[in-house]
Amino acid sequence: MFVRITTDSAPRPNSLRDLGMTSSSTTLISLSEFSYKKGSEVYGEKEPADYVYQVKSGAVRSYKLLSDGRRQIGAFHLTGDIFGLENGSEHRFTAEAIVDTTVRLVKRQSLELVAESDTVVARNLLSMTTNNLQHAEDHMLLLGRKTSLERVAAFLLEMDKRVTAAGVMALPMSRRDIADYLGLTLETVSRALSRLHELGVIGFIGNTQRQIVLLDRHQLASLDLPA
Amino acid sequence: MFVRITTDSAPRPNSLRDLGMTSSSTTLISLSEFSYKKGSEVYGEKEPADYVYQVKSGAVRSYKLLSDGRRQIGAFHLTGDIFGLENGSEHRFTAEAIVDTTVRLVKRQSLELVAESDTVVARNLLSMTTNNLQHAEDHMLLLGRKTSLERVAAFLLEMDKRVTAAGVMALPMSRRDIADYLGLTLETVSRALSRLHELGVIGFIGNTQRQIVLLDRHQLASLDLPA
């Protein structure tokens, strides 16, 4: 079955290999792997975008910095996510490993070469870009118009869809990362989480505070988008 | 000369006609025109995205609403801008005419049909989507991390690039529209503009306050991005 980009439910290509190999093209895309230690940079803003990446294991943050150090994280990339796909020749974010991370990577140029002749690959590229755009559009609404509690609730629901295993969310990122993703300070994020805990909406597991159980998704959703 | 999407300076296709006609395809894309009165809706969020639009004259705002009325404007579309290009089947924003507006429109399906066989058109679609993505990414930084003065300064500089004629910016949108674009209230926008006026950075022309002269672009830029 072929992906139809004309529907909202079009699945995004879920691996770099898929991107290249569903193609009828005979061109082979070379895949390699690379590992980054916690905190190290995968690429920097304005650097030439020579590679496209997929998280094999670990987690990555993409962010922009202002000259005085204010940081806005645009996205978190978790296992399976593809990132670093730019259309121009330069990266528009800095990407950093949040924890020890292994990525697969392909040369961007080889991808473009295939896309040139292969409609399926080209459509997948457009589809991925559109998914990124949609995420950014939703995030603008959050950043521009939501309260701190709504932002944190929305964050938990988003992560729930992506990292929950056996009912427990294991967050790789720190409070500061969450804060810079949500346009808040780490203290405000911490207070919101405490409040959700008091309300019985979430629970913590273990002594690190990064394992969270969603006890009441319905109430969480109503906090995200109030009646 | 063909557009190369591999460069940052790739010009965006600047008309719907271009999108269809630079193509080697023999398929004809039917162009029609339609006019909207000030304040009327071009399309609503979640409506099927059957057409793609280009502003012939006037101005359009694209926004999302929360259930309690909070509004986030994602973009302003001015003369020449193409909007309503969704990759899914539904619009993700509501689009409204800010002033009396005339648009050109094409059926989305016909565009997709051409893109199917025509690499140039397909690349232009990707290029336009990427431009929208880049704008959204920059706007996330603004909404998440900039002060009110920085936001207004950034807004003026952005509009300056797009609507300035003979040194005067004629803004079609109200203070409330600007506020909902910048994630502020209209009072805060008004105060920021007054402050910029006091500082001698901008001037007003006429008795409507929508004609603005940038007296000191350099200072404005330094207010947008402080050292």
Added chain:
DNA sequence: CGCTAGCTTGAGCGCTATCAACGCCTGTGG
């Protein structure tokens, strides 16, 4: 075992929102 990084919590402050009053311009109808 002490040190550091990360998280929580408290106290106080400041920026932006809220509420309100007012002015100006425009359109409308007497």
Added chain:
DNA sequence: CCACAGGCGTTGATAGCGCTCAAGCTAGCG
């Protein structure tokens, strides 16, 4: 031609949400 209403913008007073500064706690690690 004038009176009036409504839309839009500005400005002031006050409030409140989230930020800043600070202290203290815990876990992990050398």
